[in-house]
Amino acid sequence: MIVGLTHEEGSLVPNMVVKLRGKISTGYMPNEPPNTTNAPKAAGHFRILKEVTTTKRVGNSATVVVVKDWIINKPIQEALEKACGNTTPRRIEVVCLHKTMDEMWDSSMSMFSKSDGLVCKSHGKGTDAKHLTFDNGGNRKWVSRKFDGKTGCPYQECPDYISGVCKQYGELKCFPTIDMTPNPYKLETRSINTIIGMESSLIQLWELLKVAHIVKTREANSKLTFDGFFGLKLFLVHKKIKSGGRDVFITDIGPTPECIAMIMDPIKRGIEYQTKQSNVIAKPDAFSLIGDVETELVSLTDESVALPENEDDIEDGKSAAIEFGADSDKVITDDGSLPASVKSTISILQNQKTDKN
DSSP states (O other), X not given: OOBTTTBOTTTOOBOOOOOOSEEEEEEEOTTOTTOOSSSOEEEEEXXXXXXXXXXEEOTTSSOEEEEEEEEEOHHHHHHHHHHHTSSSOOEEEEEOOOSSHHHHEEXXXXXXXXXXXXXXXXSSTTSOOEEEEEOTTOOEEEEEOEETXXXXXXXGGSHHHHHTSEEEEEEEEEEEGGGOOSSOEEEEEOXXXXXXXXXXHHHHHHHHXXXXXXXXXXXXXXXXXXXXXXXXXXXXXXXXXXXXXXXXXXXXXXXXXXXXXXXXXXXXXXXHHHHXXXXXXXXXXXXXXXXXXXXXXXXXXXXXXXXXXXXXXXXXXXXXXXXXTOOOOOOOOTTSBOOHHHHHXXXXXXXXXXXXX
């Protein structure tokens, strides 16, 4: 243990480096067969990818560069196709090996660069927007970005959002049952419908898990450890829906039948017990299905902005910039404020908004 390097100073919290087993993708990258375009294209089904490292010579020079690519993991893809019974699998069974939602899911407004990876990130309107800058020595430095001299993400009024380089971004870490290893797979999405649906499903599951925990604690007449999501089996489902009058693909998450039974059976018993006790005079220790358990359970929401801390994270950001076709090379001053040209753009947009009103 090295405080300040492997662990955070003061709290002794480890600086964890997450090593990925692979990626779960639902699309083809630019110019990746059968995609012949220079833009990302939806595949309409799940694809299991693995990372490979190759060396390439730059033109006719002697310079050799190391290139990381994500390619189809044929053995695992075949296992998934066999489990689903078709060559275009739209369902994956995964296991949660994290306790909280924050450990396995993150949604944000993010801007990526093909050269630097993640360059700006916030959790939406009014939250702190962290932007990547470089000091005089060329070292990476994250600062709070300013808009017209004020900190706080303007969300849809941000010029980068308006230009399309900053978009919503969701990231899920999970463990497919077809390839259980200590390292997770990652699923990334820019889909608004996927992000809203997945986050809503996880929050609803969390609330039901708390209720089931209350019932089991009362039944045991003893304090039990709350495991949260850990050990739950869920389905990732890729499906087509109507959105804005057109067909789009989304990825949803939901419980497997055994997961439903594990959560709902205790809740059913609790409801039955509560019904039987409905005519009993209330007591201070009366049974409640929504008891005050927040003090003993971990928090669901973490408002801090998670930023790249190592080379693997930076490379993932570069990969996301390519996969989703959003790239930014905006010039930001050392204090994170916007250049005059961008400030002018914001002023024009605000005036247009005022004129419309």
